[in-house]
Amino acid sequence: MSKTIYGSLTAGLIFCLAARAADTPGKFLGANSCASSSCHGGGGANQNQFLIWSLKDFHSQRPFATLATARAKQIAVAAGIMDPITDERCTACHTPLRDVPEDLRGSDFRISEGVSCESCHGPAGSWIRSHTRTDYTRAERTAAGMRALENLYVRANACVACHQVVAEPLLKAGHPELIFELDGQSVAEPKHWTVARNGIGPQAWFVGQAVALRETSWELAREKSPSENEMNRWGGLVWLLIRADKVDPDLPKPPDVTFRPNPENFELVQKWSDGLARAAAEISWTNTMTQTALLALSGTAADFREAVPQAVKARRAERLVLALDRLVMSLPQIRRSAPLNGALDRLFSDAQSLPDFKPADFAAHLEEFQKQVQLAAVDNRPARTTHLPWCQTAVRQDRKTIFQ
Numbered sequence: 352m353s354k355t356i357y358g359s360l361t362a363g364l365i366f367c368l369a370a371r372a373a374d375t376p377g378k379f380l381g382a383n384s385c386a387s388s389s390c391h392g393g394g395g396a397n398q399n400q401f402l403i404w405s406l407k408d409f410h411s412q413r414p415f416a417t418l419a420t421a422r423a424k425q426i427a428v429a430a431g432i433m434d435p436i437t438d439e440r441c442t443a444c445h446t447p448l449r450d451v452p453e454d455l456r457g458s459d460f461r462i463s464e465g466v467s468c469e470s471c472h473g474p475a476g477s478w479i480r481s482h483t484r485t486d487y488t489r490a491e492r493t494a495a496g497m498r499a500l501e502n503l504y505v506r507a508n509a510c511v512a513c514h515q516v517v518a519e520p521l522l523k524a525g526h527p528e529l530i531f532e533l534d535g536q537s538v539a540e541p542k543h544w545t546v547a548r549n550g551i552g553p554q555a556w557f558v559g560q561a562v563a564l565r566e567t568s569w570e571l572a573r574e575k576s577p578s579e580n581e582m583n584r585w586g587g588l589v590w591l592l593i594r595a596d597k598v599d600p601d602l603p604k605p606p607d608v609t610f611r612p613n614p615e616n617f618e619l620v621q622k623w624s625d626g627l628a629r630a631a632a633e634i635s636w637t638n639t640m641t642q643t644a645l646l647a648l649s650g651t652a653a654d655f656r657e658a659v660p661q662a663v664k665a666r667r668a669e670r671l672v673l674a675l676d677r678l679v680m681s682l683p684q685i686r687r688s689a690p691l692n693g694a695l696d697r698l699f700s701d702a703q704s705l706p707d708f709k710p711a712d713f714a715a716h717l718e719e720f721q722k723q724v725q726l727a728a729v730d731n732r733p734a735r736t737t738h739l740p741w742c743q744t745a746v747r748q749d750r751k752t753i754f755q
């Protein structure tokens with residue numbers, strides 16, 4: 352796929368441009384147009400999307416409000432930005448509706464909605480009337496510009512645009528680094544959809560990591576001289592996906608790359624990871640695949656004893672612990688093991704601070720974790736098709752949020 356296509360997927364241009372470039376440039380109508388009580392603004396199950404989003408989801412209003420804080424001002428000043436509330440370098444993710452051109456704004460449209468229905472589902476102008484018709488197929492909706500978010504690849508693309516790559520000058524100015532991990536972040540988002548639509552957790556994790564790698568590769572291929580920090584983060588993801596690639600022998604094989612900052616490498620990895628994400632979104636994910644990934648990843652202690660810089664290994668660990676958490680969460684029998692959970696907690700605390708990361712300790716703790724995985728009986732029940740309910744997964748939020 353060409354760079355321009357990725358351009359429209361990535362932060363900054365996100366949805367609005369993608370929509371503008373498509374055949375049906377629908378208008379953005381605003382959340383109120385979805386909110387009538389007989390549609391998505393009712394109180395009943397499956398009609399309460401507007402209420403959940405507007406009352407509970409941090410995407411409504413908060414991202415916009417964040418730009419008015421002293422912290423935002425501080426970041427903006429350091430990045431040489433006059434006004435974070437109106438500058439595209441901030442609004443792209445925090446107030447995406449601001450970047451929608453006048454002629455594509457409906458009458459109910461309000462910029463302060465933050466990350467709104469249409470930021471994820473697509474501009475509704477071209478499908479708002481027809482999408483309730485029973486004879487209107489999924490394919491027709493998608494063609495009219497409604498994003499097929501039930502597909503994990505499409506969903507990951509929607510989220511990653513705002514959740515992985517922050518331009519280096521903004522990071523230097525103090526903006527937090529972002530780590531995209533589709534499964535954990537989907538669990539963390541207050542659900543306005545039925546559990547059956549979540550998709551399989553480990554599959555979401557895998558697709559999300561491949562999409563995060565594609566996005567990062569695309570960014571680095573455009574930069575003249577990527578920083579060492581960016582290279583290490585990229586290397587951490589490449590490492591993770593190469594180690595996890597035993598999941599299914601039919602998935603595209605990684606290219607033979609070194610981790611040198613070379614645009615050709617970035618482009619090769621970009622192509623591979625995009626193909627990997629697309630393919631992984633289509634497979635019928637099984638429990639065996641989850642177990643394969645868990646066993647492969649927990650057996651990587653040697654990679655933390657390798658003669659590569661500490662920072663490289665710290666970035667591997669950062670991605671690894673998030674992966675182990677998601678994989679363990681979806682294997683009921685393994686999840687119940689208290690010693691295994693203790694070992695996983697230790698890995699999280701080892702990986703928490705990059706400067707303090709001690710590869711030798713981490714490697715030893717990973718071996719302990721691997722032993723616990725092997726001890727916990729392997730669960731051969733058929734693949735689960737849903738996430739655990741949010742209340743049961745909340746216990747792991749403390750682990751996930753340490754990086755945020």
Ligand code: HEC
Binds near residue numbers: 466471509511513
């Ligand atoms: C248009 C940009 C945009 C899109 C698209 C988007 N988000 Fe967000 N999201 C944000 C911003 C900005 C914040 C931070 C809000 C704040 O604190 O100001 C956020 C916060 C979050 C948080 C809480 C903070 C964190 O990182 O844990 C989660 C979880 C999250 N988003 C998940 C998702 C998921 C899942 C998707 C895709 C279904 C998604 N987001 C799509 C912009 C976006």
Ligand code: HEC
Binds near residue numbers: 362442
């Ligand atoms: C690529 C998308 C993206 C861009 C561009 C972006 N942000 Fe953010 N920003 C986020 C997300 C996502 C979060 C939430 C991080 C989390 O909670 O993990 C966030 C968090 C923040 C926070 C809270 C940070 C904290 O330490 O609590 C501030 C303040 C902020 N952004 C300001 C800005 C400003 C100012 C700009 C422009 C200079 C900007 N952002 C550009 C996505 C973005």
Ligand code: HEC
Binds near residue numbers: 410
């Ligand atoms: C951060 C991204 C995001 C935002 C913002 C968002 N959605 Fe969703 N929505 C999703 C995802 C992801 C799904 C689940 C995937 C799917 O479509 O099957 C979903 C599912 C839905 C569903 C299907 C529910 C079901 O179980 O059948 C409806 C209806 C819906 N959203 C309406 C809305 C409305 C209305 C708003 C605004 C008030 C909104 N969404 C805001 C991401 C988002």
